[in-house]
Amino acid sequence: MVSLGTTRMAEFEGIVMFxxxxxxRDMLVKILTDHYGFKMFFVRGARKRGFKLGAAILPFTTASYTGTINDDGLSFIDAVKDVAQYQQICQDILLNAYATYILGLVAAAFGDARPLGIWYPRIVAALAAIDxxxxxxxxxxxxxxxxxxNFGVKPNLKGCVICGRQSGTFDFSExxxxxxxxQxxxxxxxxxxxxxxxxxxxRFLARVDLLRLRSINLKEETKVKLRDTLDQxxxxxxxxxxxxxHFLDEMLKQNQNILKLRPGIDK
Ligand SMILES: [Zn+2]
Structure with missing residues (x-):
């Protein structure tokens, strides 16, 4: 990797966000990159028939890219390999809504120019888990x-904020x-x-290692309460x-209504 001020040739991995x-004839493609954070790429000729990098710039695609990263302004892609897609996320509108929200949340936390560090593999793992x-x-x-x-809110979920007690009956105080x-x-x-x-x-989910998550199941009731708590x-x-x-909330509301209208329906 050669760094020349704010422009550098680089090999990097990425997830296409949108x-x-x-x-x-061209497209702007937002890619979450492994070392440079979220970057906007100018892809010349992307809308022309037979454009050869087409598969590599579809949303929820991962790939290894070679290109030029600019700290300010648009970046560029020269070559691509190891293209893969999160198939289920692409096909299922609800999974897509969850994944889009996750990427949006990370983008809100890190902004455009900041590398994600450990959060890049975490996000790759989270999307793979959903997929x-x-x-x-x-x-x-x-x-x-x-x-x-990362949003500057670091709730103490280890123990009581007053006395430090780590076991017993707890509640959460904003x-x-x-x-x-x-007590x-x-x-x-x-x-x-x-x-x-x-x-x-x-407390448990706050400590889970996304990179090692293989299975997890919670009662529907607990999931609803967690959703409400985190919304709050x-x-x-x-x-x-x-x-x-907001889009995800709408989708979930519609799903709830369908379930209510047709009790016993398979999810
Ligand atoms: Zn206490």
Missing amino acids: RRDYRE HGLDAGIVTNIVELQLLE SYGGLLCQ HWSVDRNRMHLDQRTVYFM IYNNDVGVSLKPK
Whole structure:
């Protein structure tokens, strides 16, 4: 790799986030790269018939690219190899909504110019897990919980924020930024009043290693509560409002309605 100020030739891996038409024959492609974070690529001739890099710039494709990375402005792709696609994510609109939200959340946490470090392999693992059929809602919760730190919110899920006790009955307090043991519930009248199962899985999922996650199953009820809890934390404490999240919420609402209308339907 040669670095010349803000432009460098590089080999890098990436995940295509989205693309859009640009001018008459070209495209702009946003790729999450392993070492340079999110980058916008100008792909000349991408809309011409028979364009040879076509498969490498489809959303939810991973590949090894060779090209020019610019710190400011657009970057460029010269060659591509090892192209693969997250097939299930591409075919299933709900999985697609989850994956799009995850990428959007990471983009919100890191911005455009910052490398992701350990978060790149984590995101690759999260998308692969979803693609391989692990529960997309739980994988998303793991990403949300573990990303909180990158948004400047680092809830203490180890023990009571007042006395440090690590076992027993806990609740979560947004204003104290962490757990409260039952003895200290009185310090926050607005504690979240979570049930113990939800608290347990918040603590557990916050520590799960995405790179080693092979299977995970939770009760439907617990999943709904985790979703609500994380929505509350993201709305109140993080304060990001992402379009892909609103889209995902709509999809989930529609799914719920279908389930209500037809009890016993297979998911
Ligand atoms: Zn305590």
